[in-house]
Amino acid sequence: MERYKKLYIKLEEANIKGLGEKTIEKLNKIKVITVKDLLYNFPRGYEDRRNIKKISNVRVGEFVTLRGIILTGELIRTRNKKVIYKIKLRDESGIIEVSWFQMPYLKNKLIPGKEIYVIGEIKRDYYLKMVNPEYEYVSEKVKYKAEILPNYSLISGLSQKIMRKIIKNCIEKYKEYILELIPDEIINKYKLLNRDEAIALIHFPKNNKDIEMCKHRFAVEELLMLEFKILYGRYKLENENNRKYYLLDKKDKVKDFLKELNFDLTNAQKRVITDIYKEIKNGKIVNRLIQGDVGSGKTIVAIIMLLYMADNGYQGVFMAPTEILAEQHYLGMVDRLNEIGIRMEILTGSIKGKQKEEILNKIKYGLVDIVVGTHALIEDNVKFKKLGLIVIDEQHKFGVIQRKRLREKGVLANLIVMSATPIPRSLALSIYGDLDVSIIDELPPGRQAIRTKWIKNGNEIEQMYKFIKSKLSEGRQCYIVAPLIEESEKLNLQSAVELYEKLKNGYFKKNSVKILHGRMKRNEKEEIMREFVKNRIQILVSTTVIEVGVNVPNASIMVISNSERFGLAQLHQLRGRVGRGEHKSYCFLLSDTKNEISKTRLKIMEESTDGFKIAEEDLKLRKSGEIFGTKQSGISDLRFVDIVHDIKTIKLAREEAKKYLSESKGKINNKILKFEIEKNI
Numbered sequence: 210m211e212r213y214k215k216l217y218i219k220l221e222e223a224n225i226k227g228l229g230e231k232t233i234e235k236l237n238k239i240k241v242i243t244v245k246d247l248l249y250n251f252p253r254g255y256e257d258r259r260n261i262k263k264i265s266n267v268r269v270g271e272f273v274t275l276r277g278i279i280l281t282g283e284l285i286r287t288r289n290k291k292v293i294y295k296i297k298l299r300d301e302s303g304i305i306e307v308s309w310f311q312m313p314y315l316k317n318k319l320i321p322g323k324e325i326y327v328i329g330e331i332k333r334d335y336y337l338k339m340v341n342p343e344y345e346y347v348s349e350k351v352k353y354k355a356e357i358l359p360n361y362s363l364i365s366g367l368s369q370k371i372m373r374k375i376i377k378n379c380i381e382k383y384k385e386y387i388l389e390l391i392p393d394e395i396i397n398k399y400k401l402l403n404r405d406e407a408i409a410l411i412h413f414p415k416n417n418k419d420i421e422m423c424k425h426r427f428a429v430e431e432l433l434m435l436e437f438k439i440l441y442g443r444y445k446l447e448n449e450n451n452r453k454y455y456l457l458d459k460k461d462k463v464k465d466f467l468k469e470l471n472f473d474l475t476n477a478q479k480r481v482i483t484d485i486y487k488e489i490k491n492g493k494i495v496n497r498l499i500q501g502d503v504g505s506g507k508t509i510v511a512i513i514m515l516l517y518m519a520d521n522g523y524q525g526v527f528m529a530p531t532e533i534l535a536e537q538h539y540l541g542m543v544d545r546l547n548e549i550g551i552r553m554e555i556l557t558g559s560i561k562g563k564q565k566e567e568i569l570n571k572i573k574y575g576l577v578d579i580v581v582g583t584h585a586l587i588e589d590n591v592k593f594k595k596l597g598l599i600v601i602d603e604q605h606k607f608g609v610i611q612r613k614r615l616r617e618k619g620v621l622a623n624l625i626v627m628s629a630t631p632i633p634r635s636l637a638l639s640i641y642g643d644l645d646v647s648i649i650d651e652l653p654p655g656r657q658a659i660r661t662k663w664i665k666n667g668n669e670i671e672q673m674y675k676f677i678k679s680k681l682s683e684g685r686q687c688y689i690v691a692p693l694i695e696e697s698e699k700l701n702l703q704s705a706v707e708l709y710e711k712l713k714n715g716y717f718k719k720n721s722v723k724i725l726h727g728r729m730k731r732n733e734k735e736e737i738m739r740e741f742v743k744n745r746i747q748i749l750v751s752t753t754v755i756e757v758g759v760n761v762p763n764a765s766i767m768v769i770s771n772s773e774r775f776g777l778a779q780l781h782q783l784r785g786r787v788g789r790g791e792h793k794s795y796c797f798l799l800s801d802t803k804n805e806i807s808k809t810r811l812k813i814m815e816e817s818t819d820g821f822k823i824a825e826e827d828l829k830l831r832k833s834g835e836i837f838g839t840k841q842s843g844i845s846d847l848r849f850v851d852i853v854h855d856i857k858t859i860k861l862a863r864e865e866a867k868k869y870l871s872e873s874k875g876k877i878n879n880k881i882l883k884f885e886i887e888k889n890i
């Protein structure tokens with residue numbers, strides 16, 4: 210183990226040839242701190258010297274490697290005192306101009322007659338050329354004994370050449386300390402490269418097969434680490450679960466609440482509630498993801514569970530991803546719950562000073578039953594008297610770590626995570642493997658499909674406005690969503706503010722139009738939301754702050770401007786703000802996009818209102834690493850895994866990690882593996 214820890218030496222103390230203080234500083238900035246970080250700073254791509262382009266074949270915009278002899282070199286001073294070093298490079302097919310800005314010293318390095326590689330993008334002025342490319346002497350190739358050279362993510366002031374040299378030296382010096390962390394059985398079973406070998410090869414592969422083998426090895430490594438982390442954490446939690454607790458199983462407030470509700474729960478809602486009751490009664494700590502399409506009634510389920518905990522003397526937390534949402538949830542619940550004797554508070558980042566202190570005290574002394582809030586709830590100074598249940602709305606904004614921090618605040622911290630971002634089950638299991646999954650697969654009765662129309666031009670917009678006006682006169686309300694707050698010249702998007710002014714003073718002059726955006730003061734936002742809920746505002750122009758959770762059943766029209774800016778999941782979420790009551794609802798997607806992917810998205814939206822189907826289409830359209838909801842789940846750290854296409858490898862890793870832990874009864878015998886997992890939990 211002591212040997213392995215050498216990989217955790219800080220770069221300052223690592224004594225790597227060619228690695229000086231200044232370079233270390235630069236590396237530190239991109240979080241490369243230790244030897245291990247440097248070894249794991251994998252190339253983002255390769256330069257294949259076996260595949261050099263001919264100068265006569267290059268095209269504008271292409272990223273290429275050229276090889277040629279320097280014909281001429283000249284240093285030019287421009288009128289505004291810039292220095293350009295310009296060469297003409299020739300290969301057997303032609304000549305190209307290559308220039309470097311503000312690097313006069315190149316005059317002495319890139320002298321006529323030398324044979325070099327240049328690696329960069331082809332630009333066009335009047336003729337094709339290259340500007341500021343990387344360069345290398347052909348004679349240098351010998352140093353790496355390789356024709357495929359690694360390219361690293363650019364760090365300002367560090368060239369590829371320097372990075373290659375440092376990493377090469379680092380591998381040479383530390384290779385013997387790179388000990389294996391994947392259990393032998395798995396290495397043998399799947400014929401994986403050993404860790405030390407794979408690290409050396411991924412930086413300096415000899416051929417494409419090496420690269421493939423390395424990618425596979427690291428994909429498995431990453432996934433195993435993720436699954437081990439999740440499952441090991443879970444094993445621990447389940448052991449703690451032996452600590453039985455006792456609930457009187459009282460349901461008075463739950464009953465009061467249900468009595469006041471003017472509808473019956475759907476079977477799917479009942480099923481989920483019963484499952485959770487059962488778990489709690491059996492003394493298990495609840496750890497559950499509730500998935501359900503927008504408007505399927507997840508929030509009601511959460512409220513019932515919070516009431517159940519309150520009935521039995523425990524406090525509960527309801528956590529939302531944004532302040533507006535927290536406020537919206539709070540407003541949606543507070544009157545109803547106060548009536549049945551539940552004490553509620555709200556705690557968000559903008560509540561400060563004395564008011565905050567008061568709330569904190571109430572929480573601490575058990576004078577509050579349910580606290581609604583944002584990230585502010587995980588601060589250290591929030592202490593509970595007896596926290597029993599944490600509900601997290603839209604879990605993609607909270608990662609594993611935040612969940613853990615919250616949970617640590619309660620002796621008995623049951624956890625319910627709600628998500629309206631349907632992910633195919635197999636994927637959900639892999640990503641949120643530390644949670645049990647319940648699905649509410651039924652919408653409340655009487656819901657009508659939302660009619661969705663893609664609006665492409667001014668003419669159609671006029672008609673849409675007319676239509677909206679007629680609906681407003683029938684008593685309905687309308688949301689209009691615009692992506693940004695202020696006009697950004699660069700994106701040239703119609704901003705919410707601008708749109709608001711236009712509508713308020715124009716077509717909808719006689720209607721009540723208001724705006725809501727993230728930069729408004731808390732009480733302003735709250736006031737506007739209240740007014741909208743009470744139907745005193747007819748049109749609410751807003752930024753995407755209303756994306757999730759907002760619930761105003763009387764609102765039946767959703768207009769999304771610049772809708773090509775949104776991903777499918779987001780569009781579906783936004784659309785889900787309407788169609789939440791008995792009224793026929795409409796969604797208009799404004800866009801004049803010419804982009805094929807955007808067009809496909811809008812068409813899918815027109816055709817389907819099924820969240821699961823949309824999620825699947827979404828997966829197909831997205832590149833890996835862009836999957837909605839994976840940002841903080843740990844899966845975004847995966848560099849080698851494409852979570853759309855590598856489902857098989859994901860399953861494999863999960864099964865192997867499970868098997869290992871069940872055979873070893875939850876212990877991890879491989880010291881290196883244990884060290885790495887515990888370091889990261």
Ligand SMILES: Nc1ncnc2c1ncn2[C@@H]1O[C@H](COP(=O)(O)OP(=O)(O)OP(=O)(O)O)[C@@H](O)[C@H]1O
Nearest residue numbers: 472473474475503504505506507508509629653758
């Ligand atoms: N069983 C039911 N019958 C009728 N209406 C219901 C039922 N359950 C919930 N509702 C109503 O449907 C609307 C949506 O419910 P809720 O806010 O709980 O959904 P959600 O799944 O949390 O939605 P979202 O993910 O879109 O925020 C609310 O107006 C709620 O009162």
